[in-house]
Amino acid sequence: MARARIKNRIRELREASEMTQSQLAKLSGCTRQTIIMLEQERYVPSLSLAFAIADALNSPIEDVFEPE
Amino acid sequence: MSLARKLAIISCAAWLTIGIASTLLIADSGLDGIASPSGDRTRSILAAIILPGYLIGFAIIWWTRNGQRAGEIDERDKKVESRATEIAATIVLLTIFLVSIGLYDAYIDRGGVPVGWLYIMAYGTIVWVSFLHPVLRLIIDFSGTIDG
Numbered sequence: 001m002a003r004a005r006i007k008n009r010i011r012e013l014r015e016a017s018e019m020t021q022s023q024l025a026k027l028s029g030c031t032r033q034t035i036i037m038l039e040q041e042r043y044v045p046s047l048s049l050a051f052a053i054a055d056a057l058n059s060p061i062e063d064v065f066e067p068e
Numbered sequence: 069m070s071l072a073r074k075l076a077i078i079s080c081a082a083w084l085t086i087g088i089a090s091t092l093l094i095a096d097s098g099l100d101g102i103a104s105p106s107g108d109r110t111r112s113i114l115a116a117i118i119l120p121g122y123l124i125g126f127a128i129i130w131w132t133r134n135g136q137r138a139g140e141i142d143e144r145d146k147k148v149e150s151r152a153t154e155i156a157a158t159i160v161l162l163t164i165f166l167v168s169i170g171l172y173d174a175y176i177d178r179g180g181v182p183v184g185w186l187y188i189m190a191y192g193t194i195v196w197v198s199f200l201h202p203v204l205r206l207i208i209d210f211s212g213t214i215d216g
Contacts, residue, residue: 030142033070033209037144042212046143 005068011039013057013064027056071137072145073209075128076202083199086121090114090195094188103184111187118191125198147214152204160197164189 014024021039025032029052030045037043038053045053054061094102097110132141167189175181208214 029139031070031072031140031145033073034142034144037212040212043144044215049143 006041006044006065007068008038008041008065010035010053010057010064013059014039017057019057024053024056028052070145071132071140072148073206075132076205076209079125079128079202080199080206082121083195083202086117087195087199089117090191099182099184099188101184102187103182114191118194122194122198144214148205148208151208151214152201155204155208156197156201159200160193163196164193 010024014021019027021032021035025035028035028049030049034043034045034049038045050065051061054064057064093110093114097107101107102110132138171181171185
């Protein structure tokens with residue numbers, strides 16, 4: 001099965017919210033390592049984590065993630 | 069550094085040390101020594117090093133799942149761990165097969181394998197899998213080749 005390609009705007013939205021990676025990680029219930037991997041688009045999150053990140057960034061999920 | 073990464077590095081270092089110490093002990097005692105009554109002391113030392121190490125590993129897994137720091141292992145860490153387990157199982161099975169077939173080939177003319185090899189294989193499997201798993205976790209973690 002082909003690996004899903006999902007683009008995200010996490011870094012852009014996080015920086016706009018003046019949030020650190022650690023703060024975002026804490027708010028979305030994951031580790032800073034995962035946020036780093038997500039920002040580098042080296043990890044595609046589960047649906048529940050994607051919703052948690054969008055919620056932490058106060059953005060609708062479709063603004064944060066989009067299929068490539 | 070994430071808790072999962074720290075634990076993998078610590079496990080790696082601990083099992084590498086245990087592996088080297090065990091190899092030196094076995095080399096010192098010799099294959100016949102390990103299987104003879106005079107090898108009791110070596111066998112006791114090996115069991116005293118390896119078995120608690122293995123049990124401590126299980127305790128750490130429980131601690132990161134249910135203990136105080138349960139929230140510090142996230143979905144990606146669990147995916148990395150799961151992928152490492154899959155790969156480690158395949159490698160360990162292959163290793164056991166290759167060692168067994170190698171012993172069969174080496175001792176077929178004698179009609180029997182020295183019993184010391186069974187001891188080495190039993191404890192060696194524990195050390196090998198305990199070392200291999202954190203190494204794979206680190207490789208998968210750093211390579212980023214995993215998705216949720």
